[in-house]
Each structure stands twice: as C-alpha cells, then as structure tokens.
Amino acid sequence: xxxxxxxxxxxxxxxxxxxxxxxxxxxxxxxxxxxxxxxxxxxxxxxxxxxxxxxxxxxxxxxxxxxxxxxxxxxxxxxxxxxxxxxxxxxxxxxxxxxxxxxxxxxxxxxxx
Amino acid sequence: xxxxxxxxxxxxxxxxxxxxxxxxxxxxxxxxxxxxxxxxxxxxxxxxxxxxxxxxxxxxxxxxxxxxxxxxxxxxxxxxxxxxxxxxxxxxxxxxxxxxxxxxxxxxxxxxxx
Numbered sequence: 001x002x003x004x005x006x007x008x009x010x011x012x013x014x015x016x017x018x019x020x021x022x023x024x025x026x027x028x029x030x031x032x033x034x035x036x037x038x039x040x041x042x043x044x045x046x047x048x049x050x051x052x053x054x055x056x057x058x059x060x061x062x063x064x065x066x067x068x069x070x071x072x073x074x075x076x077x078x079x080x081x082x083x084x085x086x087x088x089x090x091x092x093x094x095x096x097x098x099x100x101x102x103x104x105x106x107x108x109x110x111x112x113x
Numbered sequence: 114x115x116x117x118x119x120x121x122x123x124x125x126x127x128x129x130x131x132x133x134x135x136x137x138x139x140x141x142x143x144x145x146x147x148x149x150x151x152x153x154x155x156x157x158x159x160x161x162x163x164x165x166x167x168x169x170x171x172x173x174x175x176x177x178x179x180x181x182x183x184x185x186x187x188x189x190x191x192x193x194x195x196x197x198x199x200x201x202x203x204x205x206x207x208x209x210x211x212x213x214x215x216x217x218x219x220x221x222x223x224x225x226x227x
Contacts, residue, residue, distance in 0.1 A: 041221075042221075043117070043204050043206070043218030043219050043220050043221055044156070046217075049215065089155070089156065101146075101156075101158060101216075102158075103155045103156040103158075105155040106155055
C-alpha cells in the first residue's frame with residue numbers, strides 16, 4: 001500500500017531556531033514530492049515541488065531535500081519565525097496517476113517567542 | 114487574479130439531511146480536486162476532474178457522495194443523507210493541467226453534522 005509517514009507529529013521550538021521535519025514514503029513508482037504549509041483554518045499552500053531527479057529545493061528559509069533511493073524527504077526551516085507555526089504536509093504523487101496525491105499526516109509546528 | 118473560492122465557509126446540518134458544497138476554481142484551470150480533512154487526520158482524496166474526461170471518483174467514501182463540474186469550471190460536492198462521520202473540512206484545489214503542477218487550495222468548507 002502506498003503510504004506517506006511524517007515525523008514528528010508535533011514540534012515546539014523557540015523563535016530563531018532551526019528545525020527539520022521528516023517524511024518517509026512507500027509510494028512506487030514515484031513522480032514527485034511536495035511540501036505544503038497549512039495555517040489553521042486555511043487551505044494548504046505549496047512550499048516546494050521536487051521530481052525524482054531533484055535532491056534539494058529551496059524557497060526562502062525553507063529547504064527540502066529528497067533521497068529517492070531511501071524514499072525519504074526532509075524540510076528544513078532556518079531561523080524560525082512565529083509565522084512558521086502551522087502544519088507541514090508531505091505529499092507524494094504516483095507516477096502516471098493523473099496528478100493523484102498521497103498525503104502524509106502532517107507535522108504540527110509551534111514556534112514560541 | 115482570484116484564487117480558489119469555496120462556499121459556504123461553514124455549514125451545520127442535521128444528520129440525514131443533504132448538503133451541497135461549492136468550489137470556484139482559478140479561471141482557466143482544467144484540473145479540479147476535492148479533498149476531505151477530518152479532525153486530527155490528514156488530507157483524504159475524494160474526486161478529481163480533468164478537462165472533459167470522466168472524473169476519477171476512486172476516493173469517494175460511499176455512494177452518498179457525488180460531485181459534478183459544470184462547464185468545466187464550478188464544481189459542486191453533494192453529500193446525501195449526511196452522517197456524523199461526514200463532519201470534516203472539505204477542501205477544493207485546482208491546477209492548470211496534467212503533470213507535477215502546483216495545486217492551489219481553497220479555504221475549505223467546515224461541515225458539522227449534528
């Protein structure tokens with residue numbers, strides 16, 4: 001069964017600190033992996049999209065890495081801000097599956113002052 | 114331009130009633146998706162429309178759920194004979210076509226079945 005698992009489920013860090021969120025997937029064959037940020041009460045917003053041939057992509061203070069061999073991805077947040085408090089969702093697409101997505105359960109990040 | 118919009122933002126209904134949720138995708142986007150997000154759960158795929166192709170309904174949890182997309186634009190998700198387990202946030206997303214493209218999400222409709 002194709003699955004996407006994220007860890008930790010929740011995380012609390014102090015403002016200004018860095019953190020790394022993990023995503024492991026069993027989706028095969030794999031097309032691409034996305035990281036979304038979802039603020040409470042809002043729809044998810046895309047942070048990065050990586051194909052299987054890419055191993056890193058940055059978007060401001062967010063850097064995503066991908067190891068297609070081990071089927072692992074991480075999202076690193078640098079110099080966290082209070083506005084980073086949100087859920088971060090890892091999403092994997094099946095190859096040739098018409099843009100079908102498999103979602104991880106998300107990591108709930110809280111940044112405290 | 115405007116993003117994906119959904120209405121209503123909140124809906125409270127009694128068990129057994131039918132509800133309709135509306136999604137207005139970004140103009141020109143050919144792909145439209147419905148997802149469900151239950152409390153404490155991840156996003157669950159429901160249905161996918163791509164252009165004039167037959168929709169992929171593989172994620173619909175029961176035959177009480179149906180969706181249509183009129184004129185390749187606005188979509189309506191209908192839940193008949195609602196049950197308490199249908200309570201969730203229903204999210205709509207659209208993208209401009211096939212492939213690993215950005216999906217833009219609407220704000221969602223929070224459905225509460227009492």
